[in-house]
Amino acid sequence: MFPTPIQKRPFFNQVSYKILVPFSLAIWLVPLAGIMMTSIRGLGDITAGNLWGTPSEFLFFSNMADVFQNTPMLSYIINSFKITIPTMIGAVALSCMTGFALAAYKFKANLFIFFTFIAGNFVPFQILMIPVRDLTFQMGLYDTITGLVLFHVAFQTGFCTLFMRNFIKALPHELLEAARIDGTSEFNIFLKIVLPLTRPAIAALCVLIFTFIWNDYFWATVLIQGQHAMPVTAGLKSLNGQWISAYHLLSAGSIMAAIPPVMMFFLMQKHFIAGLTLGASKG
Amino acid sequence: MSQAASSISTRTIRQSSWWKRHQQKLTPIIFLTPGLLFFVVYVIWPILSSLTISLYQWDGLSPKTFIGLENYIMLFDDEYFYVALWNNVKWLVCFMLAVPVGLGLAIFLNQTIFGIRVVKSLFFFPFVISQVVIGLIFTWFYRPDYGAIAPFLNFIGLEGWSILADEDYATYGIIFAGLYPQIAYCMILYLTGLNNINSDQIEAGRMDGAKSFSLFWNIVLPQLRPATFLAIVVTVIGALRSFDMVAIMTQGGPWGSTNVLAYYMFEQALSEYGYRMGYGSAIAAILFTIMMFYIVFFIYRMYQNEKKGL
Numbered sequence: 001m002f003p004t005p006i007q008k009r010p011f012f013n014q015v016s017y018k019i020l021v022p023f024s025l026a027i028w029l030v031p032l033a034g035i036m037m038t039s040i041r042g043l044g045d046i047t048a049g050n051l052w053g054t055p056s057e058f059l060f061f062s063n064m065a066d067v068f069q070n071t072p073m074l075s076y077i078i079n080s081f082k083i084t085i086p087t088m089i090g091a092v093a094l095s096c097m098t099g100f101a102l103a104a105y106k107f108k109a110n111l112f113i114f115f116t117f118i119a120g121n122f123v124p125f126q127i128l129m130i131p132v133r134d135l136t137f138q139m140g141l142y143d144t145i146t147g148l149v150l151f152h153v154a155f156q157t158g159f160c161t162l163f164m165r166n167f168i169k170a171l172p173h174e175l176l177e178a179a180r181i182d183g184t185s186e187f188n189i190f191l192k193i194v195l196p197l198t199r200p201a202i203a204a205l206c207v208l209i210f211t212f213i214w215n216d217y218f219w220a221t222v223l224i225q226g227q228h229a230m231p232v233t234a235g236l237k238s239l240n241g242q243w244i245s246a247y248h249l250l251s252a253g254s255i256m257a258a259i260p261p262v263m264m265f266f267l268m269q270k271h272f273i274a275g276l277t278l279g280a281s282k283g
Numbered sequence: 284m285s286q287a288a289s290s291i292s293t294r295t296i297r298q299s300s301w302w303k304r305h306q307q308k309l310t311p312i313i314f315l316t317p318g319l320l321f322f323v324v325y326v327i328w329p330i331l332s333s334l335t336i337s338l339y340q341w342d343g344l345s346p347k348t349f350i351g352l353e354n355y356i357m358l359f360d361d362e363y364f365y366v367a368l369w370n371n372v373k374w375l376v377c378f379m380l381a382v383p384v385g386l387g388l389a390i391f392l393n394q395t396i397f398g399i400r401v402v403k404s405l406f407f408f409p410f411v412i413s414q415v416v417i418g419l420i421f422t423w424f425y426r427p428d429y430g431a432i433a434p435f436l437n438f439i440g441l442e443g444w445s446i447l448a449d450e451d452y453a454t455y456g457i458i459f460a461g462l463y464p465q466i467a468y469c470m471i472l473y474l475t476g477l478n479n480i481n482s483d484q485i486e487a488g489r490m491d492g493a494k495s496f497s498l499f500w501n502i503v504l505p506q507l508r509p510a511t512f513l514a515i516v517v518t519v520i521g522a523l524r525s526f527d528m529v530a531i532m533t534q535g536g537p538w539g540s541t542n543v544l545a546y547y548m549f550e551q552a553l554s555e556y557g558y559r560m561g562y563g564s565a566i567a568a569i570l571f572t573i574m575m576f577y578i579v580f581f582i583y584r585m586y587q588n589e590k591k592g593l
Contacts, residue, residue, distance in 0.1 A: 001393075001482055001485065002390070002393070002480065002499070003393065003394075003495070004489075004495075005395065006396060017396070021392070021396070021402055022402075024391070029405065031409075031420050031463065032412075032420075034420065034424065035416075035420055046429055047429065049429050049433065049434075052431070094318040094321060095318060097315070097317065097318060100314055101314035102311075105307070105311040107308075110311075111589060115582050115586070118578075118582060118585065119578050120327060120330075122578045122581070123330060124524060124571055125545070126544075126570055127567040127570070127571040128325070128329040128333070129553075130329075130336060130343075130560050130563065130567075131329035132325060132329050134343075135324070135325075150325070153321060154321035154324065154325030186306045190314070214413070215412070215413035215415070217526075217530070218526050218530075221530075222553065236415055236416070236419065237415055245429070247423055247429075250419060254416045257413060261412065261413070262411055262412065265411040273471060276471060277472050277475035277510075
């Protein structure tokens with residue numbers, strides 16, 4: 001254990017540690033506490049400069065209602081789901097297959113293809129922007145959810161392949177060999193042996209992709225123009241222009257935009273962290 | 284594997300169909316095709332295409348005119364390009380703070396007291412939230428009139444100071460906001476790393492009377508190398524990709540002083556300032572080249588590990 005477990009320290013250190021932890025957490029969460037508190041307030045408090053004091057009114061629900069009724073926030077949130085969920089399914093499905101192919105078979109171009117996926121995953125978005133936008137135009141998919149999803153699926157396949165390939169590679173190889181000797185077809189090896197074992201990896205990838213895509217802003221501005229297809233990140237940005245100084249509404253909207261990934265994180269925390277820290281302990 | 288494969292093929296060769304004899308070779312091709320197709324169309328080809336477009340003058344609609352390296356020559360005369368490039372350097376250097384701060388936090392929180400799990404996940408919280416939201420929060424915080432830090436600014440005598448409107452400090456204001464989720468990311472990488480270190484060595488070090496710092500420096504830190512490597516990689520990429528925060532907080536302003544290459548490219552190619560696709564592609568190509576150093580370094584390391592693994 002590093003550092004020394006606090007239980008082995010003198011009593012004074014233990015007490016001060018137990019005070020210091022919640023104290024530092026409180027400081028760390030100040031920005032988030034700020035929007036929480038502001039979402040409760042009315043416009044009066046904000047213009048009066050009452051930002052950290054007790055709210056003079058409790059308007060959380062009315063602020064939320066205000067945002068839902070007077071802005072397209074609900075449709076932005078629905079769009080975000082329509083973009084995020086198909087991307088998640090598409091990228092994970094494709095990468096289960098590519099990951100399996102790269103982990104279970106030896107062939108000449110194997111490492112080359114694998115490294116291509118990794119390298120592509122790290123390139124700056126700007127180098128893709130103009131051709132991808134053009135291609136989406138030509139396919140008649142500019143300003144549609146489908147156009148955005150297709151790109152996201154393709155791009156995320158890079159990261160997901162890296163993840164899946166390493167996961168499948170770490171499975172005991174004897175499993176595949178035994179199945180082959182029994183005469184199991186390659187397709188059944190994938191479907192009946194490998195796929196059930198990759199369930200933790202699939203779960204981890206789903207939460208990660210959900211969060212990445214939900215929070216995407218760049219591609220939403222490049223490939224989407226109108227409100228009808230705009231996800232919540234781009235929507236919030238455009239609402240910010242309308243809500244000059246209406247920070248109580250901005251806070252309420254931000255909270256709505258943040259709830260789905262936050263829920264996803266807290267419900268699937270173990271998988272989320274396992275996915276994110278892949279390679280942090282070995283390799 | 285090949286041994287097993289050949290034994291299957293000899294055993295079944297007589298009664299098996301053409302497919303059965305070749306499935307070992309064909310299966311990977313079939314499984315790779317859809318994913319690879321998507322990736323080539325949407326990632327590999329666009330990279331090559333962008334590099335080509337950077338040699339043309341093009342507004343996105345009318346026919347392209349080939350101008351050779353003209354875009355790059357213009358770029359080297361463009362003072363805004365240097366501002367953006369220099370800001371990228373600032374981002375890279377300052378963003379690196381996330382690594383030691385994340386490590387410090389991880390060490391601080393690597394204890395087993397009541398409720399520590401919840402504390403750790405709350406520390407990680409900012410990473411889950413969209414950068415758009417983080418950017419909006421900080422923009423408002425920094426406002427000198429009714430931003431959340433206004434009372435504090437008044438207290439230290441900087442009344443009315445707006446960091447995002449101050450050419451000299453605005454970039455640092457954005458980077459500070461960007462560090463918030465990045466520190467959380469690095470922290471979680473190190474927490475996982477700390478969880479997996481070999482405690483025997485540490486106990487042995489303690490027995491030998493090693494002081495905390497030398498224990499940390501000589502035993503813990505070397506074991507955390509994989510976590511450090513990953514933290515540096517994601518932080519460099521995060522710094523070079525810094526688009527969202529700039530777009531949300533300042534749009535490159537005031538007077539281009541907070542521009543970074545990622546945003547400047549977008550501004551040149553797609554915004555109301557005009558549709559200079561060729562010029563934008565040239566900026567993207569520069570950014571791509573910078574990133575390529577890190578990608579090659581990362582892949583080289585992975586390649587070394589693969590060779591060890593075989």
